[in-house]
Amino acid sequence: MLFTLLTKGVPFRRVSDMIRQLRTGEASEGGMSSLQTLALSLSSRIGVGSIAGVATAVASGGPGALLWMVVAALLGATAAYGEAVLAQVYKRRGHGEDLGGMPYYIKYGLKAPWLASAVALTTMVAYGFILPGVQANNVASSARLAFGVDGWQVGLALAAVLGLIVVGGTRRILKPPPGRSGGFLAHVA
16 A cells, blocks of 8 residues: 555556557567567466455455455555566566566666575476466366366366476467467457
8 A cells, every 4th residue: 555655546547558558559679569568467467366266255255355355456556566667677688588577676676686596596486386286276176176177187288288388488478370460469459
């Protein structure tokens, strides 16, 4: 809430600018449009927890839980905005792609390379080993309950999809489908 007050509600004041940028924004040097960048950002923020977490909150706290989730999301939007701004300010170019995120703005913004290394290591362990297991378990449990699919089959399919994404990087995600020009999300807007 403090960030929302300090920025005078920037996520709310700048909604029209956001919509204009999504509609007319051109691709950056890295070849990503504003819409593609938004889609990649949302893909890292929205997961199984957005579905299972909401269902659990409503089951535990009733429909009033939805109100508090919306309030928390609106107030948290300013923190997400600040994180996105820092990521843009301190990103670096490497291997033909833009590289950035927490370790970059800690290393270059706070001038704390030791802390950036610790955050990078923690993030690698969390996103590489711990968090995908939680997500995969939720997906496998849901598939077993809804369709009777064994957990190992769901795990194998998820591992294959994740492998394709990790090996190809953002270029593979944004590559146009066969027979279409422009980025994968170029025709959505």
